[in-house]
Amino acid sequence: MAERRLEQTGVQGMTITRTRERPAEGRGELLTVNFGPQHPSTHGVLRLVVDLDGEVIRGVRPVIGYLHTGIEKQMEALRWQQGVVVTDRHDYLSPPINNLAYALAVEKLMGIEVPPRAQALRVIMSELTRIASHLVWLGTSGLELGAMGVFMYAFRDRDKILAMNEEISGYRMHTSYIRPGGVMADATPRFLEMLEAFIRQMPSCIDEYEDLLTNNPIWIARTKGIGRLPAQDAIRLGATGPMLRGSGVNWDLRKDRPYCGYEQYDWQVAVEDGCDCYARYLVRIREMRQSVRILRQALDGLPGGPVNVDDRKLLPPPREELDTSMEAVIHHFKLFTEGYSPPAGDVYVAVESGRGENGCYIVSDGTHKPRRVKFRSASFVHLQALELMAMGHMISDFIAIIGTADTVLGDVDR
Amino acid sequence: MTPVKLPEDILDHGVIAGDEHLTVARDRIRETLETLKAQGYESYVFMTCVDHLATPVVERPPERFELVYQLRNMRTHHELRVRVFVPEDDPRVPSVHDLYGPANWDERETWDLFGIVFEGHPNLTRILMPDDWVGHPLRRDYPVGGEPVDFSEDHETWQSTPPEA
Amino acid sequence: MGVEQLAELLGDNILTTTVGKAIGWGRANSVWPFQFGLACCAIEMMHASGPTFDIARFGSEAMRASPRQADLMIVAGRVSQKMAPVLRQLYDQMPEPKWVISMGACASTGGVFNNYAILQGVDKIVPVDVYVPGCPPTPEDLLNGLMILQEKIKAQGIKPRL
Numbered sequence: 001m002a003e004r005r006l007e008q009t010g011v012q013g014m015t016i017t018r019t020r021e022r023p024a025e026g027r028g029e030l031l032t033v034n035f036g037p038q039h040p041s042t043h044g045v046l047r048l049v050v051d052l053d054g055e056v057i058r059g060v061r062p063v064i065g066y067l068h069t070g071i072e073k074q075m076e077a078l079r080w081q082q083g084v085v086v087t088d089r090h091d092y093l094s095p096p097i098n099n100l101a102y103a104l105a106v107e108k109l110m111g112i113e114v115p116p117r118a119q120a121l122r123v124i125m126s127e128l129t130r131i132a133s134h135l136v137w138l139g140t141s142g143l144e145l146g147a148m149g150v151f152m153y154a155f156r157d158r159d160k161i162l163a164m165n166e167e168i169s170g171y172r173m174h175t176s177y178i179r180p181g182g183v184m185a186d187a188t189p190r191f192l193e194m195l196e197a198f199i200r201q202m203p204s205c206i207d208e209y210e211d212l213l214t215n216n217p218i219w220i221a222r223t224k225g226i227g228r229l230p231a232q233d234a235i236r237l238g239a240t241g242p243m244l245r246g247s248g249v250n251w252d253l254r255k256d257r258p259y260c261g262y263e264q265y266d267w268q269v270a271v272e273d274g275c276d277c278y279a280r281y282l283v284r285i286r287e288m289r290q291s292v293r294i295l296r297q298a299l300d301g302l303p304g305g306p307v308n309v310d311d312r313k314l315l316p317p318p319r320e321e322l323d324t325s326m327e328a329v330i331h332h333f334k335l336f337t338e339g340y341s342p343p344a345g346d347v348y349v350a351v352e353s354g355r356g357e358n359g360c361y362i363v364s365d366g367t368h369k370p371r372r373v374k375f376r377s378a379s380f381v382h383l384q385a386l387e388l389m390a391m392g393h394m395i396s397d398f399i400a401i402i403g404t405a406d407t408v409l410g411d412v413d414r
Numbered sequence: 415m416t417p418v419k420l421p422e423d424i425l426d427h428g429v430i431a432g433d434e435h436l437t438v439a440r441d442r443i444r445e446t447l448e449t450l451k452a453q454g455y456e457s458y459v460f461m462t463c464v465d466h467l468a469t470p471v472v473e474r475p476p477e478r479f480e481l482v483y484q485l486r487n488m489r490t491h492h493e494l495r496v497r498v499f500v501p502e503d504d505p506r507v508p509s510v511h512d513l514y515g516p517a518n519w520d521e522r523e524t525w526d527l528f529g530i531v532f533e534g535h536p537n538l539t540r541i542l543m544p545d546d547w548v549g550h551p552l553r554r555d556y557p558v559g560g561e562p563v564d565f566s567e568d569h570e571t572w573q574s575t576p577p578e579a
Numbered sequence: 580m581g582v583e584q585l586a587e588l589l590g591d592n593i594l595t596t597t598v599g600k601a602i603g604w605g606r607a608n609s610v611w612p613f614q615f616g617l618a619c620c621a622i623e624m625m626h627a628s629g630p631t632f633d634i635a636r637f638g639s640e641a642m643r644a645s646p647r648q649a650d651l652m653i654v655a656g657r658v659s660q661k662m663a664p665v666l667r668q669l670y671d672q673m674p675e676p677k678w679v680i681s682m683g684a685c686a687s688t689g690g691v692f693n694n695y696a697i698l699q700g701v702d703k704i705v706p707v708d709v710y711v712p713g714c715p716p717t718p719e720d721l722l723n724g725l726m727i728l729q730e731k732i733k734a735q736g737i738k739p740r741l
Contacts, residue, residue: 040614040644065542066662070696077558092619109431155629238516256491344471345430365469376460381516410618544661551695559695
């Protein structure tokens with residue numbers, strides 16, 4: 001019986017299943033357990049088929065697609081500027097970073113450089129989003145491993161970020177704030193005040209999370225040595241973001257392939273070489289501190305000037321011009337009936353999201369709708385590493401391992 | 415340009431909007447990726463497919479389907495895009511899942527959404543769509559689907575097969 | 580003990596009502612939602628149960644992970660064609676009386692995703708009591724939807740569904 005099931009998993013599993021140990025003779029038969037798609041700790045609608053030898057995991061087969069939204073197909077049916085709205089919704093924990101990847105890709109294809117103030121505002125929104133994304137990870141991971149309090153602290157502070165999103169863009173989550181050609185609107189004075197207050201409060205809030213977890217013996221017992229992903233395997237399996245940096249590899253797209261002027265800021269890449277869940281926890285905590293540091297510099301050095309490129313073919317003219325200029329009316333009409341058309345070609349742009357490399361590959365055929373938009377998502381790649389991380393651990397540790405990958409199912413299934 | 419020694423039998427090599435790319439023949443993809451991997455392009459970023467059905471581009475692509483492999487050298491920070499054109503009537507490509515780990519799911523996804531067959535893949539099954547789904551949704555001749563919406567200016571093309579197909 | 584004696588004993592301390600109203604009041608103020616997060620809306624649902632919005636004020640903080648312990652299914656997010664049969668099965672596993680809130684544009688109508696992959700409205704597979712608009716709705720919107728549902732439950736009384 002055990003033999004037969006193993007053969008089945010060999011067929012259905014991934015390449016790394018070939019490294020799976022077979023249970024020793026006479027240790028009983030493998031039990032196959034279905035985990036999800038509705039489960040409180042799978043971070044969404046992830047389904048995992050787990051082979052158990054007693055309580056020890058001998059095989060994991062993720063089954064995805066339960067949140068397949070057809071986003072890439074939808075974008076082919078929408079015009080270039082309409083597509084921004086859809087990009088928000090694939091990785092729903094970091095909408096402005098998705099917008100940024102798409103906007104940078106369209107701008108790269110069209111050869112546009114946005115003004116410095118827009119660059120700085122993009123950095124501010126990206127870093128706020130990174131903190132917000134890590135806070136969801138922190139809150140839910142804590143909740144799953146029995147630390148209910150952390151959830152409350154994390155969501156208290158996340159609400160502040162969402163209030164800021166609402167102030168600057170009018171919406172709490174799906175801001176669509178970063179658009180090809182610049183940003184939606186300039187930052188309001190109230191937003192800058194809120195940001196100032198947030199930057200002052202946040203370090204002590206991160207101290208609070210650390211007080212609750214970093215030296216907590218239960219937290220350490222549940223995460224240290226669990227879900228090991230050695231650096232070599234992390235690179236081989238294409239891991240990025242905290243998954244890679246938690247394995248001691250110093251790779252961050254903000255440093256290594258800078259965009260939006262990240263090279264101007266003074267900050268450090270958070271790297272830990274524990275290769276386990278605890279190391280990835282430390283990486284995320286330190287990343288939040290570094291994000292606050294970048295926010296401080298971005299706010300202090302926020303340049304003046306426009307927040308959009310001065311290109312009537314790409315962005316609508318200001319409202320007051322419509323009353324006086326026929327040309328402005330024509331541009332406005334053309335933009336909202338037909339849109340703009342980047343030149344034929346294809347580009348790939350990657351940005352660093354809270355989960356890792358969030359890339360956007362676009363193909364234009366010179367018309368006003370994209371030929372192809374592909375999102376390279378970190379979660380999709382990280383799920384493939386789940387089996388390697390979980391192998392040989394107890395089923396109860398599996399919760400910590402799923403949590404540490406920080407997958408967003410919208411990002412996996414798109 | 416690139417500091418790497420390029421494989422000999424490439425069909426095209428160039429730069430679009432700052433992205434370097436090269437095109438190889440379908441049966442040379444494994445050798446090309448092996449050569450590039452040996453030269454430091456160890457990081458596989460993504461692989462996907464583009465459907466060029468009825469493209470309005472003047473310089474028409476040689477075949478309907480185009481596979482795109484994005485590779486990265488983590489030491490020199492260079493990126494390279496490898497293209498392979500695949501004909502519509504014989505959509506077969508050698509699998510590279512053993513060269514690059516993450517290619518496994520990308521190939522399954524490309525099979526699921528475009529119907530490209532990866533020869534040598536251990537488990538080429540649907541990954542995003544339900545197992546009993548008919549058709550490959552990301553092909554250009556597959557309608558976007560959904561329901562008609564009043565006041566939507568072009569829902570005809572959404573609900574039905576596009577005219578170019 | 581006769582009725583007169585009983586009335587004398589209880590005096591002014593008695594409150595009369597109908598059984599339906601009492602049951603409706605009880606049900607409405609302890610609606611236990613099923614923890615059924617699908618997509619973006621689930622994050623706002625988590626915010627609603629967080630410290631700022633505190634869904635516990637309405638008696639619904641007990642998010643149940645099992646459908647068998649839940650009264651209310653909040654469909655929070657887009658339902659794909661692959662997820663739809665799973666959702667229906669989970670709904671069938673919930674004990675009566677049960678209610679459904681369709682949270683957000685995607686669950687209610689398909690939202691911006693008018694395409695092959697998404698079910699165009701969850702009301703095609705389960706009966707929906709309250710539709711909460713928004714993409715995603717703010718936690719206040721969800722709480723408002725919950726309050727509307729509470730009014731509905733109170734009005735339904737002893738017979739929640741025909």
